[in-house]
Amino acid sequence: MNGRIEPRSGTAFELNAGDELVVIDPMGGQVADLLAVTRGDVREMLSSGRTLDYAERIYLTTGDRLYSNRSNVMLEIVHDDVGRHDFLLTPCSEATFRLCYENEPPHRGCHGNLAAALAPYGIEDDAIPVAFNCFMNVPVDGQTGWFKVLPPLSKAGDTIRFRAAIDLIIGLTACSAPASNGGSFKPIDWRIVRAAEV
Amino acid sequence: MNGRIEPRSGTAFELNAGDELVVIDPMGGQVADLLAVTRGDVREMLSSGRTLDYAERIYLTTGDRLYSNRSNVMLEIVHDDVGRHDFLLTPCSEATFRLCYENEPPHRGCHGNLAAALAPYGIEDDAIPVAFNCFMNVPVDGQTGWFKVLPPLSKAGDTIRFRAAIDLIIGLTACSAPASNGGSFKPIDWRIVRAAEV
Numbered sequence: 001m002n003g004r005i006e007p008r009s010g011t012a013f014e015l016n017a018g019d020e021l022v023v024i025d026p027m028g029g030q031v032a033d034l035l036a037v038t039r040g041d042v043r044e045m046l047s048s049g050r051t052l053d054y055a056e057r058i059y060l061t062t063g064d065r066l067y068s069n070r071s072n073v074m075l076e077i078v079h080d081d082v083g084r085h086d087f088l089l090t091p092c093s094e095a096t097f098r099l100c101y102e103n104e105p106p107h108r109g110c111h112g113n114l115a116a117a118l119a120p121y122g123i124e125d126d127a128i129p130v131a132f133n134c135f136m137n138v139p140v141d142g143q144t145g146w147f148k149v150l151p152p153l154s155k156a157g158d159t160i161r162f163r164a165a166i167d168l169i170i171g172l173t174a175c176s177a178p179a180s181n182g183g184s185f186k187p188i189d190w191r192i193v194r195a196a197e198v
Numbered sequence: 199m200n201g202r203i204e205p206r207s208g209t210a211f212e213l214n215a216g217d218e219l220v221v222i223d224p225m226g227g228q229v230a231d232l233l234a235v236t237r238g239d240v241r242e243m244l245s246s247g248r249t250l251d252y253a254e255r256i257y258l259t260t261g262d263r264l265y266s267n268r269s270n271v272m273l274e275i276v277h278d279d280v281g282r283h284d285f286l287l288t289p290c291s292e293a294t295f296r297l298c299y300e301n302e303p304p305h306r307g308c309h310g311n312l313a314a315a316l317a318p319y320g321i322e323d324d325a326i327p328v329a330f331n332c333f334m335n336v337p338v339d340g341q342t343g344w345f346k347v348l349p350p351l352s353k354a355g356d357t358i359r360f361r362a363a364i365d366l367i368i369g370l371t372a373c374s375a376p377a378s379n380g381g382s383f384k385p386i387d388w389r390i391v392r393a394a395e396v
Contacts, residue, residue, distance in 0.1 A: 090247030
């Protein structure tokens with residue numbers, strides 16, 4: 001099972017425990033915001049604050065586990081071509097455009113795209129937290145705390161691969177914010193490898 | 199109006215727009231997790247991801263504004279004796295003790311204390327996000343992404359002061375996690391200066 005997320009849009013689909021999700025940057029330099037929600041109780045979802053606390057690192061890669069707000073493992077990163085992703089910032093939204101891009105026409109952004117894709121599962125707009133922003137390149141100056149949103153380090157065809165620890169609903173976008181993808185808007189591809197095929 | 203939060207406990211109270219909240223570390227070296235929720239619609243609450251995105255910095259101080267998940271300003275930091283606080287990590291919880299402190303007896307932590315204090319306002323345990331962790335000292339190595347939880351830089355009597363931009367419910371704790379307060383458990387004091395007195 002696979003698909004393409006057209007530029008500045010999003011989708012949602014289900015993973016079963018043991019399935020693997022491959023997120024592919026087909027052209028290079030694009031960001032995909034990923035949100036995971038527990039199937040069966042959508043109040044349990046991805047938590048940046050829990051995950052970073054347990055990892056003791058802000059940059060995550062192969063071997064790292066992504067935790068829920070209830071401190072359960074949701075996903076494990078099992079392969080990573082790029083090694084630089086963001087887990088500090090919320091998905092871009094209409095407000096992001098209003099506050100950060102005064103010369104850009106407003107767009108509902110990854111937040112709006114995730115909200116629309118996840119609404120059929122009963123997930124509320126207000127509940128959407130910091131997403132795991134695949135390929136997003138946000139280097140932090142540890143001395144001053146300032147960070148920059150730079151173009152991703154991903155090249156065409158680069159992937160990051162996750163294994164689901166539990167049954168999940170996944171929301172995934174092709175990012176809509178100019179800064180996070182170097183001013184270009186490109187698609188994101190994805191592929192599910194079912195547990196029986198792993 | 200003022201109060202003392204005993205070691206490893208928490209409280210909740212209301213602020214009106216324009217009120218100022220002074221969080222005081224009476225003995226030095228203690229952390230206070232602060233959560234803000236919009237009065238009248240508790241689905242709107244403090245968002246680390248929105249706030250950091252707009253600040254472009256992970257360390258916040260005087261002049262910085264704390265935003266909600268709807269990108270509204272909730273609080274502004276109007277005075278800060280310390281200059282180092284954390285806004286990356288979720289409040290410590292029973293799971294934190296299980297996963298990070300295997301030799302410590304379990305404790306419901308700041309998460310449990312916030313959940314208990316905020317439950318009368320209809321705020322659900324699962325909804326508690328990354329809090330603004332006053333005085334928590336989490337220096338990040340920007341090259342590697344590793345961070346450490348070190349004792350706070352706050353000295354006895356140091357304060358951080360916030361002005362409420364809208365009517366709020368505030369949850370506030372005296373932190374329960376050994377690492378964040380140098381292995382000691384101390385109280386936290388707070389004082390509200392009403393808008394008419396500012």
